[in-house]
Amino acid sequence: MPENTLTITDNRTGQTYTVPIEDGAIRAMALRQIKTDAEDFGLMTYDPAFMNTASCRSSITYIDGDKGILRYRGYPIEVLAERCTFLEVAFLLLFGELPTQAELKNWTHEITYHTMLHESTKKFMEGFRYDAHPMAMFVSTVAALSGIYPESKQVHDANNRLLQIKRLIGKVPSISAMAYRHNMGFPYVYPDNDLSYAENFMNMLWKMVEPKYVANPVLARALDILFILHADHEQNCGTNAMRSVASSHADPYLSTAAAAAALAGPLHGGANEEVLKMLDEIGTKDNVPAYIKKVKEGHTKLMGFGHRVYKNYDPRAKIIKWTAEQVFEVTGRNPKLDVALELERIALEDEYFVKRKLYPNVDFYSGIMYQAMGFKPAMFTVLFAIPRTVGWLSQWQELINDPEQKIARPRQIYTGYGKREFVPMEKRTAPAPVAAR
Numbered sequence: 001m002p003e004n005t006l007t008i009t010d011n012r013t014g015q016t017y018t019v020p021i022e023d024g025a026i027r028a029m030a031l032r033q034i035k036t037d038a039e040d041f042g043l044m045t046y047d048p049a050f051m052n053t054a055s056c057r058s059s060i061t062y063i064d065g066d067k068g069i070l071r072y073r074g075y076p077i078e079v080l081a082e083r084c085t086f087l088e089v090a091f092l093l094l095f096g097e098l099p100t101q102a103e104l105k106n107w108t109h110e111i112t113y114h115t116m117l118h119e120s121t122k123k124f125m126e127g128f129r130y131d132a133h134p135m136a137m138f139v140s141t142v143a144a145l146s147g148i149y150p151e152s153k154q155v156h157d158a159n160n161r162l163l164q165i166k167r168l169i170g171k172v173p174s175i176s177a178m179a180y181r182h183n184m185g186f187p188y189v190y191p192d193n194d195l196s197y198a199e200n201f202m203n204m205l206w207k208m209v210e211p212k213y214v215a216n217p218v219l220a221r222a223l224d225i226l227f228i229l230h231a232d233h234e235q236n237c238g239t240n241a242m243r244s245v246a247s248s249h250a251d252p253y254l255s256t257a258a259a260a261a262a263l264a265g266p267l268h269g270g271a272n273e274e275v276l277k278m279l280d281e282i283g284t285k286d287n288v289p290a291y292i293k294k295v296k297e298g299h300t301k302l303m304g305f306g307h308r309v310y311k312n313y314d315p316r317a318k319i320i321k322w323t324a325e326q327v328f329e330v331t332g333r334n335p336k337l338d339v340a341l342e343l344e345r346i347a348l349e350d351e352y353f354v355k356r357k358l359y360p361n362v363d364f365y366s367g368i369m370y371q372a373m374g375f376k377p378a379m380f381t382v383l384f385a386i387p388r389t390v391g392w393l394s395q396w397q398e399l400i401n402d403p404e405q406k407i408a409r410p411r412q413i414y415t416g417y418g419k420r421e422f423v424p425m426e427k428r429t430a431p432a433p434v435a436a437r
């Protein structure tokens with residue numbers, strides 16, 4: 001049996017070091033002992049964008065990007081999407097096991113109990129311009145909850161944490177729906193405790209003058225499935241932001257707002273909105289080859305394609321494609337689907353995409369489905385943020401309970417000037433180079 005160690009020879013000094021390998025990784029701190037002399041700081045690793053650095057141990061979500069596998073707490077995403085409700089999956093992610101019937105009933109009741117927003121939150125949201133992007137409203141309002149629940153700062157109190165978790169999961173659909181209604185200039189609709197998580201959200205979005213809004217069960221189930229698919233995805237950009245901010249022991253509202261801010265970017269959760277813009281720009285199937293050419297020439301990216309971890313078809317994209325078909329049976333087919341299918345067909349055959357292992361990701365088909373359901377593109381990333389709140393909070397709990405975690409604080413390789421003589425104002429002549437301004 002080979003020893004689980006790595007032997008490193010420092011060619012600068014000729015010295016050899018033996019470093020333990022644990023779980024296919026070496027500890028970066030094990031390299032610090034490698035020095036040229038006593039004054040030397042010691043060897044560091046340089047890994048911009050965390051291409052090959054594990055920042056934590058986690059037992060929540062497993063991804064095998066080469067095989068296209070995604071599991072929550074060991075359960076394949078396909079099974080969870082088919083057999084569970086979103087709140088059942090939320091329980092699984094947060095507590096590690098699927099709930100019993102009684103646990104699920106109690107959990108559903110508790111989340112439902114926390115869906116109301118304080119009236120001051122409503123007033124806060126009314127302060128936004130009528131056309132403010134719903135993600136700007138979402139991020140700011142989640143952060144503002146920190147001012148309403150100051151006790152959430154007690155992040156080491158497990159009961160207190162659980163209360164904030166329930167509040168956040170309960171309130172994010174209410175915040176999202178208010179953001180939408182604000183954009184539309186419609187009066188806000190308060191939560192209805194008789195409804196399921198997805199139905200209540202749909203009620204808050206779309207209820208008009210009818211005494212009781214009745215959600216289409218196919219659409220409500222489709223939304224619930226999409227929530228399951230988006231609930232967690234291990235150490236993605238948003239989750240890394242959550243962990244990084246929460247590592248300073250900032251409260252969960254501020255940390256969740258930071259995670260949502262990261263999600264809003266077009267390379268991350270903002271990509272679903274960008275896919276729709278791209279499909280609009282392409283217009284018809286005939287224009288697909290010209291667009292692919294533009295992508296290959298480096299003028300633009302194929303939004304909804306590619307992933308840092310998946311080098312195979314994103315398993316979530318497959319389920320979304322299937323779910324979208326169910327939705328189209330109710331809503332009618334979104335004509336953009338033809339353009340998307342043609343894009344996928346050509347891209348999957350083209351050497352540029354094949355060589356780089358670029359496949360459709362979760363954002364490629366979700367927007368087409370959401371649009372058919374009646375959502376505006378600006379809402380798409382909010383629809384991602386609602387379920388991902390569960391993942392962020394699961395990761396937050398894990399972080400707080402992990403004795404190895406400390407405040408996140410990367411090192412840098414300094415590339416600036418050495419010590420310089422100060423130049424008094426009257427002696428400064430040349431303008432500063434543009435890059436330095």
Ligand code: CMC
Nearest residue numbers: 267268269271301302303304305306307308356361362363
């Ligand atoms: N279209 C065209 N080329 C691409 C694309 C794309 N969508 N994605 C990657 N590439 C190329 C990239 O130009 C590079 O080529 P080369 O080796 O010639 O320089 C190669 O593929 C490797 O790409 P990378 O930028 O090093 O990969 P990354 O892991 O840093 O980026 C990504 C991953 C998701 C940011 C990127 O694939 C991308 O920008 N995709 C489009 C945006 C998108 O759909 N984002 C949603 C991601 S999934 C959901 C989520 O995370 O929220």
